[in-house]
Amino acid sequence: MVRCEVCNAELVADDLSMGVCPECSVPISSTNREALLKASNLDESVPESRIQQRSESKSAVEPCNTCGNPIPVDDFHSGTPCPACGNDPRTAETPQDSPPSKTPSVAVVSPVEEESPKARSVKLSIVTGSGLGRFLDVPENTPLGRDDFLKAIGNEVSGVEYISSEHLKFLRKDEFLYVVDLGSRNGTSVNHDECTANVPKQLNVGDRLVISGGGSVFRVEDFEGAKSKPRFRILDEKTGVSYVIRESHPRILVGRQPDGGPTHPLIEDIYSHRIAIGESKESVSKELLVISRKQFELRHEMRTTGQNGPMKELFVITNFSGNGTVVNGSNLQGEGEAVEIGTSSLPIIIDIQETFRWRIEEI
Structure with a gap:
């Protein structure tokens, strides 16, 4: 089936x-x-x-304004009842005995605060800007826009001014979480994959969510019913910017343009963060040039030790840069030269030209 x-x-x-x-x-x-x-x-x-x-x-679909269920455009505009909640999808229905909430739709929460069991929400973290590392508790099935984010975080993340008045919403289908771009002007992307307006895109813990064309960068930290969470991350020690290593993507190419593709998100976010906190674009861009277009490959693997030995979990770091990559003090110079380090030996320290120092560590 x-x-x-x-x-x-x-x-x-x-x-x-x-x-x-x-x-x-x-x-x-x-x-x-x-x-x-x-x-x-x-x-x-x-x-x-x-x-x-x-x-x-x-x-083409439009989300139901009551429950967020995707509705074909023709049915939406004709007022055909939503098959999920039975209401007119064009208007948001509020129960008669429940007065409208006066609290902001996005709230900043402490990592130790407990979420209400009645309200489903998505926990995001700010990836760049002066609010780096702060958490946002974002409700599901609620259109979110510029004013919501400004009330919650102000200008602590760059690019908030480019978020549309109704930019996106999060919705749930069974145990899966989705983000829906509501036809925003500057768009929404998940892990460099642009969202199509009004078409749900699935989210997982650890996904990188970019709102307003690259200005506002968040990470999905948690949501109710999440099946799994990333265990490891790469952390830039100077800025605190990090990139999670997801089990669904165990092979990572790090560089300014690895394989001719987009800049790796870790490097992109380091750049965005340093600009957001006041450094000049010229100085940051010049410093980033020490990183090769294809600097190194990181693989997370499980291997057997010996013919019938137990499984061993490890990271394999392979250098592809002519300038070399230093891993735990070992200078990998040749292209394809690699080192294997077990996860029991974390953290792993990666140095790039004595300019960047990254840590692979357990979250």
């Missing part, structure tokens, strides 16, 4: 002709498409291009 990754509705082969889930109108993922084709022996009968065209014509 193949199910929609957003609303969990059962998908059948006939849905391929539309290219979207019949319940929530979210495009059928490539994984589900392949599963449906395989189950129905339709490998050649439903071309990818046709599915993509139909998907584009049907993928």
Whole structure:
């Protein structure tokens, strides 16, 4: 049985002709498409291009203003009752015996404060700027915008002024958490992957959430029902900026433009943070040039020791820079030269040209 990754509705082969889930109108993922084709022996009968065209014509959705459930645009504007909550999706319904809350929709909380068991929320941390390391307790199913963030954090994170008045919202489907960009002017991205307006994008603990085109950077620290949390991170000792190592991405290429792709988020966030706290762009940019486009590769692995020995958890750091990478005092000079260090020996110290000092440590 193949199910929609957003609303969990059962998908059948006939849905391929539309290219979207019949319940929530979210495009059928490539994984589900392949599963449906395989189950129905339709490998050649439903071309990818046709599915993509139909998907584009049907993928526009609007979130229900009461529960956040994605609603096809036509149903939304016609006032067709939301299948999830039964209300008119165009208007937010408030229970008669519950007066509207007067508290800000985003609240700063201490890491030791307990969250209300009745209110589902997402805990974010500020990744760059003067508020680095502070936590935000963000409610689900509530449109959030510039005023909400300004009330909670002011200018402690750069780029708040570029957040739209209604920028995004967080919603839950079963045990999964999603962020929905509400058609904002400057966009939202998750781990360098741009969100499509009004289409839910799944979030996991440790994901890097960028709001307003790169100005405001947050990290998903926790949410109710989260299945797993990252165990390790890379920390820049000078700034305190860090990047979590997620088990779903055990191989990390660190550099200014590794493999011709975007700058690694750790370096990007170090730059953004130092600019936000007042350093000049020229001096920071010049200092970052000591980092090669492809500096080193980090792999998190499990290996057996010996023929029948126990499993060992370790990090493998491989140098790709002509200027070398120093790991725990060992200078890796040649391209491809590597060192293996067990997680029991953490922290691992990585030095780049005596300018940057990073720690791989357990969170």
